[in-house]
Amino acid sequence: MKRSTSRLPLRFSTQTLLLQLGVVLLVVLLSGAMHAWLTYDRLGREAENQALTLARTVASDPSVRAEVQSISKEEGTPPPSALLKGPLMAVAEGARNRTGALFVVITDETGLRLAHPDADRLGEKVSTDPSDALSGKEVTTRNTGTLGPSAGAKVPVFAPGSSAIVGEVSVGYSTESISRSLARDIVPIAVTAAGALLAGILASFLLRRRLQRLTLGLEPEEISTLVHDQVAVLQGVDEGVVGISGDGRISVFNAAAQRLLDLDDLTGTPWARAPLPAQLKALTEPGAQERDAIELVAGARVVVASARKALHRTEDLGWVIMLRDRTELQHLTRQLDAVGTMSTALRAQRHEFANQLHTLAGFMSIGQFRQAQDYLAQLVATGPLKFPVDQAELLQDPYLQAFIGAKGVEANERGVALRIGPETLVRGQVTDPQDVTTVLGNLIDNGVNAAVSGASAERWVEVEALDAPGEDGGTLHIVVADSGDGLDPGHVDDVFSEGFTTAGTSTTPARAAGGQGLGLALARQLARRRGGDVTVLENGAPGGPGAVFMATLPGTTDTGITVSSGRDDDV
Template sequence: MGALARRTPLRFTTQTLLLQLGVVALVVLLSSAVHAWLTYERLGREAENQALTLARTVASDPAVRAEVQQISAQPGTPPPAELLAGPLMAAAEGARARTGALFVVVTDETGLRLAHPDADRLGERVSTDPSEALSGREVTTRNTGTLGPSAGAKVPVFAPGSSTVVGEVSVGYSTESIGQSLARDIVPIALTAAGALLAGVLVSFLLRHRLRRLTLGLEPEEISTLVHDQVAVLQGVDDGVIGVSADGRISVFNAAARRMLDQPDLAGTAWAAAPVPAPLRDLTRPDATEGDAVEFLAGGRVLVASARKALHGRDDLGWVVMLRDRTELQQLTRQLDAVGTMSTALRAQRHEFANQLHTIAGFMSIGQHQQARDYLARLAATGPLKFPVDQAELLQDPYLQAFLGAKGVEADERGVSLRLGPETLVRGVVIEPHEVTTVLGNLIDNAVNAAVAGSAPDRWVEVEVLDEPGAVGDAGTLHILVGDSGDGLPAGAGGDEPGGTEGVFAEGFTTGGPPPSPGPARAGAGQGLGLALARQLARRRGGDVRVLERGTPGGPGAVFMATLPGTIAGATEDATDNPTEDKSENLAEGDNVV
């Protein structure tokens, strides 16, 4: 009993096969039975109609009508021997022999047999009720008489020239002959049923094979578990997952992918026509290298995508495209680099501060107080920390001071002088440091690269930052201009239009020179995304990043302007001296003030 209880249940495909076979066999059996019954009924009706026709023929024979009238008029029934040799017997037997009927019986008005195939039954009353025929109505019957079961008809016999019923004629065909006819007709029915059953069995096996292939041999419970697990995993991970089936349609588009690409659920959409960035579709080209990662911009995000083939055994299931968001990672990396640079600068300047303190102490010890005050004033002009950035006191925001100071140290290491323009003035506090440093950092990095690649002997980058107060209760706007000593934008870098500059904001363009070939930059390359990302971030806030000057070979180089609304707070208007208003007018006119 324990072994039986532990017996492995039938697989779902086997159960389905057995159920299909049972249904096919039942349908074939019922169809055959119904067809046989309808055939039997048809043969029975044909026998009844044939019997009715023969009975009418015999009953309408003038000789039969006259003989039956004569016998009925006699006071009794003639003896059997006389009836056997009489004309009625001869007419009835002749009709029966010609048509193959089971019997042809003639009776008088009381139902006594005047003609019958069995001579011993002559003069006896018929075994079936003759009342309907004797009342003048024709009837068809199926009953069992002295000669066995039959399908027949009863027709009244009228007196010659009168409507008086003087007898009746009963004709019957054996149901055994109907069964023989049915047996002949049932052979094609049986062959048809067998063929249908065989076709059903074959189709059932083919369906079983296809079902196992479609379900990869999994049971329904396993499929249900896989679906629940897939939903839990795909909707729970932070990475975007896009599944592309072998027929080129999107089968999976999880919530992270919808968020990163800012798209609705695209499941069921053709992959070739899906509204996704072109670098994603390029990953699944037949000639694409599996596993390569591509970095591109989408909706203000820096995304890294890779694609791999999905295989199950030898079956090609399509592609799986993975998306990872590197926007926050790049911001954190930029901040970490700035902090590291500041830390290095602080360690390097610790000794210099000690020397400066010794100098001040020396002035004080010899009584040179005025020289000590002048020396302290020169130190204060460099800002809270001594970075290679002049006029740091124009930036009241400590975040901008630290960030530009760190960038100044980086630029100085590459032989580039980073300086603040004379009209720089920030009186507020930056409230969106991540976006400000992303835009400002990308512009400065590109300018430093251009200065290093330029032909001018004096390499410099000049930055002007100006805040513009917003309406009452609203954050203000930060205006940024960045220029360099490079050779300007290369010819043809701005696109097809004469003098155009939009092309520099395309993915893959760098201010150090155009890429060797158009297309997205490879992940980790670190170039080709800065200007595009800066413009997307600015436009997402209602601002913009544009080119004010293309620059000239030999210098000065290109000038970029960024406008970042809602990023500064605490800026105030000065009624007597409002450089913000004047500077805003210059920026609106597109003047190169760097």
């Protein structure tokens, strides 16, 4: 059985190199051939001009003119033996020997040879047409005669003292001598061509090497596949991808990154001047190493960012930053916190219910039915649930009552009293509990942490809420104060920065992990997205009372009151 073998195709860089070498070789050969031809043509023209000059000299010799006229007057032509010993032969051969011409031929008016290097040709008709010279014209020629190929000239011979043409002089130089001259001149042509070929080969190798470096050794098919895969992956994933090239420019900024950062395409923008959060740029600062993912707030989103160095073999290609949306996870986390808080409160109430049932069972077991009836009436009058939050009845919305009550139970377990301020009045129903829970929960948690770490012996957090009607729904105003040590005046603006946390101490900033340091920043972003805000009303003081925060959340309640923007002209 024969085994079929297939040759591997040449790499694109090798094909390019061979093509370049072929083109260079072809150009050098064509240039050398053209140069050689031009040189040969130039040498031929020089030979023709030299022949024309010699022919004019011989034709103008008085003795030649007189002798040719004398022979032309005679009947017939002298025999070859007489011509061989005649003066015309001596002049022609003398001129030929002095100049190295192939031949110097003198004819009469009929074209018969009167002087010729070959004595056997004397008295014969010339092999080339003498009519142009015998008609009075000077011509240059390149032809092949009895002595071989030559470049020459033909000049008429005039009678002495007259314009009558009595003969012609033909002079020729062998083209073999031209070829020998060309052989001498071809050496610099060959050296030049060889130098050009060598330079072309060197340039082709350098270009091949640069091409391999620019394409990272990949073939065009591989590059095309990578481009298609890159487009499919970058546009198909939900994660944002930001690529920074080695020269410090943004090379990749996919649609997910534009959506997460709420920016237009920044491809081609210098990384240092890109309008991106400082925390993101810090990931790629000079000397920065790969680190754990960080969380930051971009617009109304919580984004997790991580940076990785991009390397190909030993070549540094830059950085790749991955962005993941944690906004929904943060919302779910807040909702779970709320559910966990409620479950903690219900667990505490379960113990209270168990104690109440044990009391009723005791009354019944000893036959104190009257006391059992009075106890049940008392329970019905006070209600089944009792949260450790003062003045909770000022919140008419059941959701706010339950949420703040659950937060009160959680705060009570940490030794902090959560209370409702006397200015609280919420008459409407909460229409966006998710945003309200996020903002209110972050402010309460921040206040509880500050109260726990504060120096005051009395630990408390006070919440005041007020809803006001509006055209697009009621606006909920929330004020949260605590008994902590307040905020350092130098860090008031920093409390709303991503990563800033007061956990552990109320006045010292820290860069925290695990999602800490995002609560106030996220609360402000959510409020501003709705057209509201979260601000610091008072910084507080060491030893208490602590800081006072205010949140404004438009369109989060339904008061049932319609506000008209027009004027009422009735009095």
